[in-house]
Amino acid sequence: MTNMFGFVLYLAALSLLTGSEAVSQTFISPGEVNITTCPISYYGQRYEKVFVSLDANRFAFCFGGAFSAGLPNSCILLSGGSADRGELEVFSRVIPFGSGVHKVLPDLESTGECVNVIALKDNKEAEIQQVELGNFGAQAVLGIKTFPGYTRADVEADSQVNGQTVSKKTFQTSETSNGVITDISGCRLSGTVFKANTTDDSEICSMVTCGPDGVAKVVSKCGPMQSCHKGSCVPSSSCTVVASAVISFSGKVLKVPDRCGYTLLSMPGLKVHGVFRERQRKDVSFLDHVIVKLDGEGIEISVKQSRVRLNGNVLELNATAQEFRGVQLSKDLTGVKVKIFTSSHTVHVLFDGDKALIRVSGLTAAVQGLCGDWRGFSGDKVAEFSSRGCEVKHEDPADTSIDCEAAKKWCSHLKQAPFSACNKLIDPEPFITACSNTLCKYPAKDGLQCKSLEAYAMLCSQTGSLKMEEWRKTTHCSAQRSCQDTFCSDHEFCSQKYSGARPRCLCRALFASKYSSDNTYGEPTVCKHKSASVSLAKCLLADHGIDSSILHLNDQACRGQEDEETHMVTFSFNSSNTCGTVIKVNDSRIIYKNTIMTQNISTDGKVYRHDMLHIDFSCFFTQPGTKSMAVRLKQSSVDQRITSGAWRYNLTMRGYTDPMLSSPIESGTGVQLDERIWVQLKTEGLDENLINLVAQSCWATSQPSPSGMLKYDLVINGCPNPVDGTVEVVNNGMGTYIVFSFDSFQFSGKTGDVYLHCKLQLCVKEGDRCVPRCNQHGRWRRSVTSGYLDENPVLITMGWTS
Template sequence: MYARRRWKQVQYMSDLFWKRWVKEYLPQLQERQRCCDTLHTDTVDSSITCSRSADRCELLNQPPFDACHQHIDTDAYVAACNNTLCVYPAVDGLHCQFLEAYAESCSLKEVPLGDWRTTVQCPAVPQVSCLDQYCSEHEFCGDRLGEASCFCRALFASKFNPTNALGEQTVCTQNSATVTLAECLLQDRGINSSVLHLNDPNCKGHLDPQTHMVEFSFDSSDTCGGEVSMNNSQILYKNTIMTRNGSQNGVITRKDQVQIDFSCFYTKPDVQSLSFRIKDSSVVLQVVSGPWNYTLTMAAYTDGGLQNLVESSSELQLNQKVWLQLKADGLDGDAVAMVTDSCWATTQPSTDSSPRYDLVIAGCPNKADQTVTVEGNGLGTSNVFSFNVFQFSGETSAIYLHCKVELCPREGTTCAPTCPASSKRRRRSSRSNTAALITMAWSN
């Protein structure tokens, strides 16, 4: 009975191992195979002395390794050693790799080599397990100070090593600057990414658990102690990545201090060629509605004080704010109020053409457009709404702005809409002939 339970336990652990191997390690092996299928060439390092490398590799033919010669030939090991050490510099840490490989092969043949590491001056290598160590695609697992750690793959590190860079170049956008460093490059320099921050110590890096890249970012609203300046065409960003102030003792530190200054600039897009002209500086409509006979005027301004009228010769840029006033002359303001019920834009003169973009809906700003505001609606015989100039995506034709206004008998009733709009916001006349439509055209 005990043997059966033990066998089930062994079988269960075996199944877990293979499931994990297929899920985690097989993709890594496939990726390594894909990388190995690509031939890469490196320039020859003229500082390497091949004769010295050959002397190092020749140690395989000397004691204590000669005790294993009758079991394992050294020619392939020596050749691989020469071909490698003659090309790659000593900083790559390969001077003991082939000696270790031969010694491991001898141990499988149960041939003792004694304290061979001391003889050939190779440091003792602690046995570490990479079974639970996750490394990204550009890393591999190895021993670092007796613990499993992720090292940069040579191909990944090769694009940073010539300039001693620790990561990618700074990326600037209109509102932010971002710099990304590689965790494995930082660890190769003995730098702990968790103690790094920008000028503002509260602005630390974010380590992506999948890619092992560390991102530092700041923007114009939260500069993290950096500098954001502007000139006529560029936005300039400057900041510094540094180690956290202080140490375990509070006064001294025995680790290298880190100070990485970075800067970048973002060239603001030129929108001078995207200009709009209003076809008529103002639109006037004579309206007769029941007992009321009044003149309805729509005019555009470039300021909230309604002092700078937009003329037909004026140029407006995309995203520039404009104010439109709707005004009814000839009405008794004590008896009736004018309400702008809706305003929308089309690419055709027809009010029901498509595409359509709403600015004012049921007397209130379109909640989907944060640039729209409405002032004084239903409080008198005029009101104003504003928005940022736009164009229809993929369209180069004129823009027709339509507004529907209604007259509301005051009679002690509040005519101003309640925003967000409500179906019971005000009492309105049921006569359809109290509504009027007015249209203003813009061209680019």
């Protein structure tokens, strides 16, 4: 409390001194006061109107409408009393704010901006009672002053939200005649009001803090490896499934040997199953989808990469949890979340299309399944979710691109910063073992290196000891685009061609193997009653860099029809719609012949990124026939070493087929069109603390000369060519090496050699002066022009040949 009279005089004096004019409004009560020019945040909610009313006993200020007893309104109710000189009048004004209140209410974080002054007068213009609502940003203050016309001995101030009292104070008129102020700041959360700068710990598992910003925050009382169950913090056990590895609650690592369905967790009334399938190798399995069954409730939830089904019906989920007979389901960027409440536990299942995290609160006894009390793979196999022949073992030829020692070194990142901050809470060894087992067997595809670290990072982020962006920056693992909205058929799986690329469906190895021996893209021709059709697998075409949407028959208007469920693309013609079919008579037999071909690339621009396709298919009247052709592009890398002047150093340019730069492109390496290529420009012999390497430009030509007539830009002024969305540049001007990547291509109308050229310069390191400035679209914003050691750039060339 303080002397309010001096406070009011100070404000009025400030207004006069600054020349500011008050905004005023006069009316006979009751009335509505517009405070748009000085809005008030009353217990966490902003208001721009005040409804004023009074009777013989009450002077009311409400924010949700005129006061009416019993209605859930937000009001400040003051005792009023009758004036002794007739009818009353309400006068309001808004004036600028000065300083001084912080000495009385030190919890105010912001300075005041303005004050709404609402004065109650009698019909002779004598003030009886004055109220001030002060704007302090997200906070607010209430000032009260009474005058001789006020007839009561005290003033009662009742602050209400939704009809419930938040704060009630009584002031004697000996105080209010001098003026008092009080804080009316706070927060609201789920209909509950909290006072500003307070903490409410009435909840068993959490507490609510209300800060000066008017925002209530819920803070869990449970530890990093605990969860709340029935109002208590209980231990939480975690089981992780990534690729074919299951890391059990006890930390044991199990390797699923085949492509069958297994029970991951079995508890009374609840089972969680995992179904494993192959991807690009037949001898390595991956977790494909998760099935949750509640026997007593008759619930079966199937969670796949892009579809969630409840008892066979597809669900549309979002970040807001939906409840289905006691099971909560939601979906966000981290994956699909299933929350099940049992009589003794709470079970959380998270599946993101690649890995599953199963957490059980209050787990004190052993549970069955691969995550718990393991009975062996035969005991936990589920015939209901296992396809015929899933147990058959396959042996693919060893992949010579795999470097097991390098893979183990990569997996050991989990013991280094920033992961090391989590090592005391979660043992990294089982995750390192699972990571190494997978990467020593499966090639560096589908973003698998980063996904092998993500499982540990997910657990660590839940303990609060690791932020996802920290480890991604350290390991150069960019966030993978989600496959949640990409539907793939049963013979496909969703992944990315390279880090940062858009998700797409790739062929599973067992499906693709049916066609690889015959070098075909799909099923044989079907001939029927002067008609013919051919069904090609979209994923097989995509694996060879062929976009099925640009294929057509002899008549370009005849395109393939894609089946939404199987993703098979069917091309067909008949006698009524020949689609340019050539009809011949040979030995009294009618022959129908057409061709599936790539769209005429001469109109597509300067370069193209798909293989040319030409598939003839024909039918005799009763006998089918098929012929297919494929064109492959081969590449070779050329290392060039340059020694320059007194600054003696070596400069190397080399191409790779993986983002980890572990699989160099050698002579004879087969590379498809539209396949990702990474190029590293690396120096040796330079002091990286003093000098940075800058790639000014990189371009491709169809001739060995860098000034060849056919030219295609990849890097312009140190930035990716903005018209080619496949180009990415890393570390340019930031060290002694540069990496850029792009999708391979061929010049339109050409089938010969393609040469890559780069202009490079050395730059004296000072801050970020050497780094080219590119905007978010890759366009150049500021060139690096100062600090170079060499005035003339170095030209280095690499080529690939068909």
